[in-house]
Amino acid sequence: MSYSQKSNTPIVSIKPVLRIENLYICADKGKEHRLLVKDLSLEIRPGETVALVGESGCGKSVTAGAVLGLLPHNLQVTEGRIWLGGEDITSLPDKKRRKLRGSRIGFVFQDYQGSFTPFIKVGSQLVETLRSHQKWSRKEAKQIALEWLGEAGLPAERVYESYPFQLSGGQLQRAAMASAMMLKPALLIADEPTTALDVLAGERVLDLLAKLQAQTGCAVLLISHDLRHVMKRADMIAVMCGGQLRELERADKIMREASHPYTRMLLEAKPHLFEIEKRHREEAMMAEALMAETKEDSA
């Protein structure tokens, strides 16, 4: 049986928001075909978080691309089905897929800078996003955008009036999260949302994700190469290796007893990563202290 870790209530009876059934994704190169994803199946229910983890190149992002309908032209879903709330979206035409993105499927990527156009103010971009999906007036859309920037723990008015390059990476990623959630999608795909951030900013983004998920009840597919980092954030863990799912299990069970040797290897790899993160944090603190000193000196 599946449980929500956050509420510890059984969620198996609730219909899945996302159901991936026996998915195969293939790359064409001339006459060559390469299978990138093989026979992958998973489900995510409302309010549930499934973390899709595995090392670089194992097929996490192409799986997300298939759900979003954003696969590059040389990649195809050759077998299997993708269901969103009971609707088979596997081969929906591009126009219908585009409508789903943003409204029913929100997404946040590692590259937070790519989430915004550089020389347009963040507020205008949020307003355009809202108005492209629903018939709000500019005034209404501005109000909603400000509310969501506030929900994301940002100084709403200032961020609204800022250009993307005037914000820090953490602030931009939180604005991107607000942008993804303000249309209240049924499913949010967060593909390595913290990888380009320092540890503290990354934790804040994951805290925000949990808070907004609790508010909206959306299902979350959280993609990461770092099992330990997302383990405590997820209800279920899906471990991928070489395009295949090796283990799909409740997060608390994986914490206690990962059964697949590859999962155990990912878990064991972490202490080393902890050291690296700790070093990065110490370096960031030292840099901050040095900057403060320099400012004091020049005052």
Ligand SMILES: Nc1ncnc2c1ncn2[C@@H]1O[C@H](COP(=O)(O)OP(=O)(O)OP(=O)(O)O)[C@@H](O)[C@H]1O
């Ligand atoms: N357009 C493409 N054409 C051919 N092969 C591709 C294409 N895009 C991705 N691949 C290959 O598909 C495999 C899976 O890639 P994918 O980006 O999904 O990995 P990933 O698990 O998300 O890794 P990372 O964490 O580094 O993003 C890799 O071998 C990659 O080289």
